[in-house]
Amino acid sequence: MKTSLLFLWFFLFICCYYVLRPIRRGLVLEGLGNDNMPFIYMGTALVTGVVVYIYSKFAHLPRRPLIGGIYTIFMVNLLIWWQLFQNPTGLTAGVFWVWLDVFSIMGVTLFWMYANDLFDSSSAKRLFGIIAGGGGLGAVFGSSITASLVQMVGSTNMLLVAAFIIALTLGIFFVIERVTETGAIKRISDDSDKKSKYDLSNFSGVIKQIVSNRFLLFLTLVVCFERITPDLIQFLYHEVLHTMATGSDAIAAVDANLERWRGIAEFFVEIFLVAFVIRKFGTGVSIASSGVLIMASLACFAIFANPLIVVAIFHADEAIRHSWFKAAKELTYTVTSRDVLYAIKPIIEMFFYRFSRGFAGVLILLFNSVFGFGTAGILGLGIVCGAAWAFFGLKLNAEFRRLEVKSQIDKAFDGDAQAEATDKKSSQTVGA
Numbered sequence: 001m002k003t004s005l006l007f008l009w010f011f012l013f014i015c016c017y018y019v020l021r022p023i024r025r026g027l028v029l030e031g032l033g034n035d036n037m038p039f040i041y042m043g044t045a046l047v048t049g050v051v052v053y054i055y056s057k058f059a060h061l062p063r064r065p066l067i068g069g070i071y072t073i074f075m076v077n078l079l080i081w082w083q084l085f086q087n088p089t090g091l092t093a094g095v096f097w098v099w100l101d102v103f104s105i106m107g108v109t110l111f112w113m114y115a116n117d118l119f120d121s122s123s124a125k126r127l128f129g130i131i132a133g134g135g136g137l138g139a140v141f142g143s144s145i146t147a148s149l150v151q152m153v154g155s156t157n158m159l160l161v162a163a164f165i166i167a168l169t170l171g172i173f174f175v176i177e178r179v180t181e182t183g184a185i186k187r188i189s190d191d192s193d194k195k196s197k198y199d200l201s202n203f204s205g206v207i208k209q210i211v212s213n214r215f216l217l218f219l220t221l222v223v224c225f226e227r228i229t230p231d232l233i234q235f236l237y238h239e240v241l242h243t244m245a246t247g248s249d250a251i252a253a254v255d256a257n258l259e260r261w262r263g264i265a266e267f268f269v270e271i272f273l274v275a276f277v278i279r280k281f282g283t284g285v286s287i288a289s290s291g292v293l294i295m296a297s298l299a300c301f302a303i304f305a306n307p308l309i310v311v312a313i314f315h316a317d318e319a320i321r322h323s324w325f326k327a328a329k330e331l332t333y334t335v336t337s338r339d340v341l342y343a344i345k346p347i348i349e350m351f352f353y354r355f356s357r358g359f360a361g362v363l364i365l366l367f368n369s370v371f372g373f374g375t376a377g378i379l380g381l382g383i384v385c386g387a388a389w390a391f392f393g394l395k396l397n398a399e400f401r402r403l404e405v406k407s408q409i410d411k412a413f414d415g416d417a418q419a420e421a422t423d424k425k426s427s428q429t430v431g432a
């Protein structure tokens with residue numbers, strides 16, 4: 001039952017995000033233009049840093065008030081944004097882009113943090129692909145809702161639809177909490193999770209722990225290039241999208257239709273292929289595959305210069321990252337402790353992820369505007385970053401496999417020790 005409920009939670013949240021994502025893109029491209037995107041990316045990094053700092057002050061709370069409180073804030077924020085967009089400006093659109101970035105990464109991070117708290121690596125290999133399928137289905141429904149309604153009711157009123165969906169999501173979370181109150185798994189500590197000599201209640205302690213641990217370091221680097229590389233592609237995609245439609249509502253409608261068709265493909269991949277890909281090719285290939293695809297696709301674009309290649313790269317990368325890449329990356333967290341899940345994972349998945357978006361904004365600004373390399377410079381950067389993504393993905397997989405084997409050995413020894421203790425107690429009882 002908890003699998004079905006998690007599927008529904010993820011479905012609703014991603015549905016909400018995909019209602020908002022085309023709206024955001026239309027508002028920003030029409031209000032600020034693509035040339036200002038690097039500044040928005042840098043703003044995202046700064047704001048996310050502040051949000052993560054605030055989150056760290058409350059991370060010790062039980063998961064019900066922690067997650068429930070954050071999702072309630074999301075719902076209230078959407079109602080505030082609806083009011084602000086009654087008189088929209090370019091600045092409002094830019095700040096909304098930043099807010100939605102924080103909304104998406106925090107909502108998804110909290111979801112997978114919770115799922116990792118309920119499943120071990122064996123169960124995760126079987127079920128995470130199915131659970132992730134909720135995201136694919138949510139993308140289909142969310143983008144379909146926007147594509148069907150945005151030109152009828154307007155971009156601003158779609159925010160009310162999103163607020164209603166978040167209210168439903170919050171309700172599902174509380175239902176799951178009642179069902180799984182005793183559902184957290186017992187975790188066997190490994191050499192990455194033994195009592196840290198660093199204070200994980202503060203940011204500097206978390207950073208020191210990440211730097212001193214190979215598994216966490218490679219995971220962080222994968223997360224960084226997972227964000228930098230697609231943002232380079234997204235900059236090119238925006239250039240193409242702006243030539244396909246004019247006006248925020250029209251741009252949102254075109255983008256939502258593209259998102260819908262990708263979401264349909266994504267859903268079937270997540271339901272039917274993710275478990276097979278991870279089982280057949282392993283977590284290494286699953287994590288590195290999108291980086292390799294981007295390298296090859298950008299090379300093709302450099303040769304043929306067909307804008308449809310950019311559209312295909314953007315959506316293919318999104319589909320892979322949301323399917324077997326996401327499931328495989330989240331799977332690696334199952335060999336970690338609760339300290340990592342609740343203290344370190346949010347720093348990696350929120351701060352470093354969005355800080356990397358800010359870094360991508362700096363790179364785009366330098367290569368596109370300051371140095372004047374234009375599209376050729378973005379292409380070269382994308383190829384290099386795709387290669388780095390694939391390399392660190394394979395290194396992360398090697399560390400994950402080592403820790404997974406060690407965790408299995410520890411569990412076996414723990415089981416033998418318990419059996420020995422039971423036998424000893426039985427012998428004492430018989431002797432008495």
